[in-house]
Amino acid sequence: MERVADVCATPGGRVDLRTGTTRNGLAEPWRMLPHLNAYIPRHGRDAETAHLAVAAMYAAQADNPTLKGASRTGGYDPAHGNLGATLAHAVRRGVLREESAAERLQSLARQNTLDDLLRQLRPLVDRLAGENLPLSWPLLLSDVRRWPTYRTDIARAWMRTFYAPVPTDSEENPK
Structure with missing residues (x-):
């Protein structure tokens, strides 16, 4: 999750993580993988899906790095x-x-x-x-x-x- 927070600190990274999933599942996980691939354990599709989905949920709540404001992610x-x-x-x-x-x-x-x-x-x-x-x-x-x-x-x-x-x-x- 620390890596996810680091990625979300950049506008492009935050967008990539947010748009990687939709309410119906993984839509464009390939946008997320350049940022997270090295941090996702290799335990099959479900493990990868879990990591990517939670990263996308976090990114949807993360502060926009170009704006000042209160965090909605709740920290660690x-x-x-x-x-x-x-x-x-x-x-x-x-x-x-x-x-x-x-x-x-x-x-x-x-x-x-x-x-x-x-x-x-x-x-x-x-x-x-x-x-x-x-x-x-x-x-x-x-x-x-x-x-x-x-x-x-x-x-x-x-x-x-x-x-x-x-x-x-x-x-x-x-x-």
Whole structure:
């Protein structure tokens, strides 16, 4: 993800990563590969698709290097948690209703293929980033990359963190 952020720091690189995919999947991955090919593990089509798709999602939210403005990518802080934690945060902030967020998570969990997951994930990530909600991009990449094999475990982890109790002030700051 550091390489993706570096590429997004240039106008041409950001455009190449953003236009490499559409909501329906990889459209022009050859535009992305000159920037990322050396950084993508060689573990088959799904691994490459996961890396390219998350890079494109990040690039869609990255700052335009020719303009000054607040970042919508949320940085690299792994403390942001997984997608379930981000959705829980969206509910607490009033961006999404709990029922709506839970339905989205359940719908994602039912996706058997990586392509189907990505078709539903990209608009959700766009929405969360549009609301400046933090997202751990490295963790999202890890989850998406492992989806074809560990779908049930990843979906379970997302649900667990989504439904985890929110610590009270006294639990966060013990005296």
